[in-house]
Amino acid sequence: MTARDALATLVVAALLVPPPAAFATEPETTALKPQSPWFVDWNPTTCTLGRSFGSEQEPVALRFERAEPRDGFQMVFVGQWLQRVKAGTPLELRFGTYPAEDVRYSSGLGKATDDVPVVFVSSPGIVEPALEEEEDEAWRVNPGPRVTPEMEAAADSVTLATPDHALLLETGPLDKAFAALRKCTDDLVSQWGLDPAVQAKLQRRPIPKVSPSRWIGPQDYPLKALRKGEQAILIFRLLIDAEGEPTGCEILRAYAGFDEFSKSTCAHIRTRARFEPALDANGQAVPSYYVNTVRFAIP
Incomplete structure (x- = not known):
């Protein structure tokens, strides 16, 4: 084995989330109300749904990024509160009252240009546990949506938690915001020279x-x-x-x-x-x- 082999590991996969692992005690929770309305940012490669929470002095930004019409997304949290999240720290993600996801192995840390902490999380979306286990294989064969608007409406908050601290963002029902995000990803498919209606009804994806x-x-x-x-x-x-x-x-x-x-x-x-x-x-x-x-x- 070469030194490069010993040092480097690389995974090419849709990032899968391990089964939830409940913390032994309830973490101290910081709840933040919205500071801005939702916005959708379209560009030729991805769609971003975003909103700011908290105060002007200590804001926390939340972004949902999708690169295709699918239930999952990349989530980006930006704000000084995130300095509580350290490399290797157990980390859970929860939508409303849905079961928490262990996202320690599908997340990453970074810094914004102004040195503000950033946490990236790859999530299968608002997926019930029974669906989540089959999400990757089922998507390859049947690309239809499995997260319904009713499920999105029931998710009225986003919580990111370590064993000691939890950040609760009071998003309100997410159905209308995610509907705008879906419209954006359909437009992406059109920009690639493909018919979104045909792609939505595929018997099988590549x-x-x-x-x-x-x-x-x-x-x-x-x-x-x-x-x-x-x-x-x-x-x-x-x-x-x-x-x-x-x-x-x-x-x-x-x-x-x-x-x-x-x-x-x-x-x-x-x-x-x-x-x-x-x-x-x-x-x-x-x-x-x-x-x-x-x-x-x-x-």
Whole structure:
């Protein structure tokens, strides 16, 4: 095993959340009311739903980011309160009264440009436990939505908690805000040259012929970044033709300090990724897309 192999681990997968693990005692809770209305920010690669909470002096920003029409999302928390979250700290995420998710292994820490703490969390969305266990495999075969507007309306807060401290954001019912986010992701699909109505009714999404974990390996970790201890989370999108061949790759969002992560990732994936093509409602092979996440992590 090389030194690079020993130092670097990399996962290519939709980030899965382990089973919930309840804290032994109730953490001290800070509850914050909204400071601003919801907004949706559209750009050619991702859609962002955001809102600010707390006071002007100590605000906390919450962002939901989606790169495709799907129940899950990347969540971004920004604010000084987040300095309580340390690397390796047990971390739970809860929507309203739904069961808490253990997100310690699907989260990351960072800093905003003004040195304000940031916590990134990859979540399957407001998913009931029975659905969450099958979320990844079921999505590959049947891409239909499983989170209903009624479930979103029942989720009226977002809580991020460590064993000692909890941040409760009083979002109010999330159904209308998420409806605006879905409209945005449908527009994204149109921008990629695909029909959102066809994609929403697929019998089957593109299925990788080999595990995505084989597309990128420890040997692909950018050496300069590895030496500096830099880590990264990259969300990428492949366009897949009716033969199952990738015809395009784009980095949709990069949580990274080095451009080398983005420059090399698409080149490796386009060379190595092959698919069983998507099937439309009539069972015919059609062009589609595939979105996933690469996480460059040093243990």
